[in-house]
Amino acid sequence: MPQPPPEPEIIMLDTPEIPLATFEGLVFGPRSDMPIWQQIRDHILGLIEGGALRPGSQLPGETHLAASLGVTRITLRQALQQLQAEGHLTARKGVGIFVRSPPAIFSVRDGHPFRENIETHSAPITTDTRFVRRELATAELAARLRIAEGAGIIHLRRLRLLGDQPVYVNDKHFPADRFPDFEALYTERQSVTDVFRASGIAAFRRVETRISGGFSSADEAENLRLTPGTPVFHLNARNEDDKGRTIEWTSGCWPLMSVEFVFGAPTK
Template sequence: MSDISPENPIPGAHPELASLATRPYAPKSLRAIWLQIYDRLADAIERDLVAPGTKLPGEVHLADLFGVSRITVRRALALHQSEGKLQARKGVGIFVRQKPRYFEIRNDMTFADSLVADGGEISTRTLLLERGAASAEAARLFGLSPGDPVLKLHRLRMLDGAPIYVSRKEFPLARFPRFEADYAESASVVAVYRATGIAHYRRAETRVRGGLASREEADILGLTPKTPVQHVTSINRDPDGAAIELNRGCWPMSSVELVFTSDG
């Protein structure tokens, strides 16, 4: 066994985490070792001994630190990931998730305006832009026949480089015949609205429901499948009341606090 102690931790280990790790374990008959490791990690996260955004040591180092196998450590990490306390970034490592962000939902605010990022940098990655058959809900909303085409836009929002929100949008093709060209110039849906003569719009409806991340959502957001998430469905309308966008979004449950406000 390596000579590991709070004074002589492994490379990359946080000193307070090392101190928690080197405490004697209770008998396995009282609580499984992997759950005791889970408890110690939870203690470190909840007391901010390991600050939000901190990258944890790798599995090999953590196994050495806690004096157990990688499989044992992996079980403890996986439970924290499923609960949203930790976030795996593919090819990078496992991080302590940031504290929930304040996201104000008001009918005239853009995503960037709604997310108070405390100085964080918001970036966007377009995952899909294509024409395809409308979903049943979009067909009803836009007054289309089954199978009629719409514009589909899937995007990933990131905060300080970490995935925080994925959205799947549908737009009526007849209303936005130049959507692809207008979006290519700006990567902004609001700019597409304006290019089509829609100077103002309003979020007419927002529905929020809890659920579990699908495998696709988990892959995009860097979560363990079946992690608790918030699914948000919203509808944008133009000044005349016509529906111009159906949006379905997904937030990790612990990443955001949704706050509904009036227009003031």
């Protein structure tokens, strides 16, 4: 039986916690003018916009930050939740709260590997291959791939990370009869585009792309380190070879604030 490819090494970036002294200087006004939590929200937003809190940096823990500001954790949490809802902060399950990095720009174009379609403003994108395995096509996947129900397919799941933060998880399905050596080729090259080329598919094109808003499932949330129900983009796409035969169906999930989609060549 083919063995799944080894997981590539992921370089973890150092994201030191922001010193508590950074948050000093907040003098609360009367509650009648503005709720305390909103004054905290405005203060933290000002630190972000002024550059004192840099993208990717981690906020101190709620207990220490609340004590530093002289408020309860409940009051502080209201401010932090509002900043998360507005897209200025992001919570990483089991890790903490971070200043959100600018969204990646993903260009939807024909015949280009993922790395050529993604533009980030900070850390490079890395890939964590979760598994590659052979399965039988369900009725839904058979319809997507234009094959018979129960036919053999290849299922590849990958996680894309920006630094140490997951930003995209996808499941790719391929008709197995087109790629008898998929596992060996992918293990060697770590690129679906290279697998296509090595399998005699010199050119392919995106014939269908669907992007919709929704909420993360438990499985998506676990992979992306989100709270289940977090707003996300769902992406579905189909690729064909130069003879019009379907060679790939992709289902993916991006956190809502992590990406901007561009159709066609990006503007430089």
